[in-house]
Amino acid sequence: xxxxxxxxxxxxxxxxxxxxxxxxxxxxxxxxxxxxxxxxxxxxxxxxxxxxxxxxxxxxxxxxxxxxxxxxxxxxxxxxxxxxxxxxxxxxxxxxxxxxxxxxxxxxxxxxxxxxxxxxxxxxxxxxxxxxxxxxxxxxxxxxxxxxxxxxxxxxxxxxxxxxxxxxxxxxxxxxxxxxxxxx
Amino acid sequence: xxxxxxxxxxxxxxxxxxxxxxxxxxxxxxxxxxxxxxxxxxxxxxxxxxxxxxxxxxxxxxxxxxxxxxxxxxxxxxxxxxxxxxxxxxxxxxxxxxxxxxxxxxxxxxxxxxxxxxxxxxxxxxxxxxxxxxxxxxxxxxxxxxxxxxxxxxxxxxxxxxxxxxxxxxxxxxxxxxxxxxxxxxxxxxxxxxxxxxxxxxxxxxxxxxxxxxxxxxxxxxxxxxxxxxxxxxxxxxxxxxxxxxxxxxxxxxxxxxxxxxxxxxxxxxxxxxxxxxxxxxxxxxxxxxxxxxxxxx
Numbered sequence: 001x002x003x004x005x006x007x008x009x010x011x012x013x014x015x016x017x018x019x020x021x022x023x024x025x026x027x028x029x030x031x032x033x034x035x036x037x038x039x040x041x042x043x044x045x046x047x048x049x050x051x052x053x054x055x056x057x058x059x060x061x062x063x064x065x066x067x068x069x070x071x072x073x074x075x076x077x078x079x080x081x082x083x084x085x086x087x088x089x090x091x092x093x094x095x096x097x098x099x100x101x102x103x104x105x106x107x108x109x110x111x112x113x114x115x116x117x118x119x120x121x122x123x124x125x126x127x128x129x130x131x132x133x134x135x136x137x138x139x140x141x142x143x144x145x146x147x148x149x150x151x152x153x154x155x156x157x158x159x160x161x162x163x164x165x166x167x168x169x170x171x172x173x174x175x176x177x178x179x180x181x182x183x184x
Numbered sequence: 185x186x187x188x189x190x191x192x193x194x195x196x197x198x199x200x201x202x203x204x205x206x207x208x209x210x211x212x213x214x215x216x217x218x219x220x221x222x223x224x225x226x227x228x229x230x231x232x233x234x235x236x237x238x239x240x241x242x243x244x245x246x247x248x249x250x251x252x253x254x255x256x257x258x259x260x261x262x263x264x265x266x267x268x269x270x271x272x273x274x275x276x277x278x279x280x281x282x283x284x285x286x287x288x289x290x291x292x293x294x295x296x297x298x299x300x301x302x303x304x305x306x307x308x309x310x311x312x313x314x315x316x317x318x319x320x321x322x323x324x325x326x327x328x329x330x331x332x333x334x335x336x337x338x339x340x341x342x343x344x345x346x347x348x349x350x351x352x353x354x355x356x357x358x359x360x361x362x363x364x365x366x367x368x369x370x371x372x373x374x375x376x377x378x379x380x381x382x383x384x385x386x387x388x389x390x391x392x393x394x395x396x397x398x399x400x401x402x403x404x405x406x407x408x409x410x411x412x413x414x415x416x417x418x419x420x421x422x423x424x425x426x427x428x429x430x431x432x433x434x435x436x437x438x439x440x441x442x443x444x445x446x447x448x449x450x451x452x453x454x455x456x457x458x459x460x461x462x463x464x465x466x467x468x469x470x471x472x473x474x475x476x477x478x479x480x481x482x
Contacts (some may be wrong), residue, residue, distance in 0.1 A: 005426055006418045008352050012359025013414040017407065020367045026399070037398075046407065054349075058356050072320040080265070081272050081309065084316040085229055134263060140276070167400060168407040 011055045014043040022070055029160070030145040037157050040067070041096050042164050045123035048097035049104045049116065049169055056097015065088035070115060082140050092130030120165035121158045125126035128154030203325045207250040208443065210326045214335030216444040220451040221323045227455040228315050234304065235466045236458035237311040243454050244318045251326050258321050262314065267312060273306040306469070333358040336440055351428065359417075367410065374405050 021027025021040045028036040044063055048056025068090060083089040095153035100123030107115035132146045132154075141149075204210070209217075224240065231237055233343030248258055277298055327335075375383075378401050418458055461467075 002474065004352070004428060005421050008355050008415075009359060009418040009421070010411070011235050012356045013363055013410045013417075015356060015360035016363035016367050017322055017410055020371065022362060024371070026371070026402070029399070039403075043407075050411075058353060061353075062357065062360055063265055069320060069324070071267060072317045079315050081269060084320075087229065106294045123270055164400070170405060179196055179277075 001158050006156065007051050007055050010051050011047060011058040011062075014047040014055075015059045015151050018042045018043040018059060018063040019066045019122040021068060037160060039091070039151060039157070039160055039164060042120075042161050043122060043174045044096045044170055045100040045120055045161060045165050047158060048123070050172070053098040056101055058097075059092055060093040060095070061090065063096075064093035064118045065172070067093075079182040082138075083134055085134075085138065087138065088131060088134045088140075092127060092134055095130060096123045096126050099123055113170065117162040120162035122159035123165075124158040128157060198233050202328050203253055203257070207251045207326070209247065209251040209322075211443075212326075213438055213440050213444040213446055214327055214331035214441065215339050215438060216448050217323060217327055218335045218339055219333075219448060221319065223455050224319050225316065226300055228312055228319075231342065231458050231462050232308065233462040233465075233467050234307060236461040237308065237315060237469060240454060240458055241311060241315050241318075241463065244315055248318065250421050251322060253322065253325050257325070262317050263311075265317075265446075269310055273309050276309050277302045277306040277455055297349070304437075310435065329361050333361065334434070334436060334438060363410075364415075366413070367406070369408055370409055371402070375404055378402060415429070 018027075018040050021043070022038075027040045028038055039058075040063060042054055047059040064086075067083055068086055071080035073087060100119040102105045103116050103122040104119035107118055128150055132141075132150055135141045136143050136146050226245075228237065228240060231240070245255075248255060336357060337351060337354030340348070340353060344349045383398070476478060
């Protein structure tokens with residue numbers, strides 16, 4: 001099968017999952033004091049791990065553009081005001097996929113499951129650090145508060161992202177090898 | 185007993201809500217509208233001037249009237265945000281230091297300081313948000329998703345000269361948008377299947393690990409079913425000899441008309457005006473003028 005067609009389709013479908021998680025509010029896990037953990041970036045990580053950095057970049061762009069649109073058209077919380085700025089909502093999200101892919105490729109030889117989990121953590125932390133960094137640089141939030149948010153939101157998000165990435169990719173690869181008799 | 189609406193997953197989505205009023209804005213070329221939206225968002229983000237943003241806000245309000253979209257529809261998304269917005273503006277005013285040499289302190293209490301600079305920063309935050317919300321709502325009210333993907337593909341076409349996959353990216357966006365209702369149906373089916381086996385997707389008080397674990401039996405099948413469908417779709421496309429963007433023709437040919445150029449020029453003039461007001465520090469001029477006249481009145 002031509003890998004280009006496959007990459008296009010996988011990027012589209014995982015982009016749709018990211019939009020869906022945001023639009024249906026399934027992708028938000030209520031957390032301390034109204035702040036929500038998000039798993040909308042998990043499709044970006046999974047796409048990057050399965051099909052490479054370009055797919056991760058494309059899904060990241062869709063995720064970012066959607067979070068900008070959602071913040072502007074159908075805002076759900078106080079933080080949405082900041083996300084109407086593309087420097088916060090789009091730019092940081094472009095790096096999630098490539099970083100996750102690099103980490104996965106670097107560790108894949110050693111241990112597949114550990115590589116997946118680390119890629120999930122790395123991709124998620126990329127999102128946290130870059131988005132909060134943008135908020136700090138644009139002076140929307142004082143740096144002290146940003147440090148707190150990075151710990152209270154960023155770390156649980158990274159853990160959840162790692163769990164879902166491992167669960168989905170491991171299951172998918174097993175299905176693929178089982179049904180088609182080919183190795184990945 | 186679960187509330188049936190619990191399984192209605194896309195009921196709250198307002199994005200892609202199209203209002204067919206057939207106005208001149210609806211008939212504009214989607215490429216022109218995309219360019220205008222991008223220019224507007226960029227200008228709003230860059231602009232630091234109250235006057236510049238006010239000009240843009242008035243322009244967007246005029247465009248809403250031109251598109252025959254009732255203001256209350258456009259404002260519907262804004263209303264629940266008002267308390268948060270005020271809170272954020274307050275935070276911006278009180279807590280964020282504005283590093284500026286000529287900031288005048290208006291009020292000080294313990295660690296809280298209000299300077300004219302921070303007050304302006306708070307108002308700017310509110311203005312900027314209003315302009316963005318109204319303009320992006322206007323865009324989605326007046327553009328169908330089909331027009332949107334066509335517009336994206338056409339606009340990105342020049343990038344193919346430097347080997348960027350414009351056609352491919354437009355197709356990705358198209359698949360994502362088309363796939364959304366299928367995905368919602370699939371998720372609904374999965375949730376009902378899990379609920380019938382005793383899973384509880386209610387919004388009860390749980391800690392986040394429990395909630396995350398609760399989501400796994402829904403998310404993992406959702407991802408796997410979607411990846412399976414992606415495989416099938418790719419195979420179907422290959423079977424129909426899909427070869428990428430090279431030499432592909434379109435059913436709808438976009439054609440730019442005079443009105444598109446006129447609209448683009450208006451947007452360009454507004455953007456330049458807004459940035460110019462920023463550059464010449466029109467706000468300061470206005471403040472001095474106001475201060476002089478008000479003191480005269482007093």
